Amino acid sequence: MRVARTWAKAGLKPHQLRRYMASDDPDFTKKAADVIGLYLKPPANAVVFCVDEKTAIQALDRLDPVLPLSPGRAERHGFEYFRHGTLSLYAALNTQTGAVLGKTTAKHTSAEFVAFLAELVAGQPQGREIHVIADNLSAHKTDRVELFLEQHPRLKMHFTPTYSSWLNQVECWFSKIERDVIARGVFSSVKDLAKSSSAISAATIDRPSP
Secondary structure, eight states: HHHHHHHHHOOOTTOOOOOOOOOOOOTHHHHHHHHHHHHHHHOEEEEEEEHHHEEEEEEESSSOOOOOBBTTBBBBBOOOEEEEEEEEEEEEEETTTTOOOEEEESSHHHHHHHHHHHHHHSOOOTTTEEEEEEOOOOOGGSSSHHHHHHHHHTEEEEEOOOTTGGGGTTHHHHHHHHIITTTOOOOSHHHHHHHHHHHHHHHTOOOOOO
């Protein structure tokens, strides 16, 4: 106890630690400037999307009922659960309007990523340039993706620097999904989880980003 009191008096917390990740990308400055430039001054008559996927989201059903928040007691969840499967969630955040296009898939491959890009292209007027900000996931850089880009020259990919996905604003939306839907959710099936994710996506349409 004397040690604990001494640490407390000096404001020391040696049991705590903080982690960090420094990008080793040699083109960090160039790539970061490119992404930030799209946020601050997007090209005229163009649309900018932040795109990413949240993979292996588990549809968990609680064995015991959730006990709601009440005076003097925090909300309580039982420890045991049933796992009903997983899904992946793709999302594209329009950086100018805050609108989000979300799509759930059973798999997470380059094919699903290309299909999602095709939906983005189909939803934009002919002739409008489409700029997509994405991270360096291998599924974003396959031959299938390169072929799609060749077939749709008005779509331009912009990659964040290595270990710098925090530059992608759609991560803020995924954080909202994690807090509001996944972490405290109870799902009887993967379909139930997909429906809840879609509801959040619809609720954020045309809402200004933070």
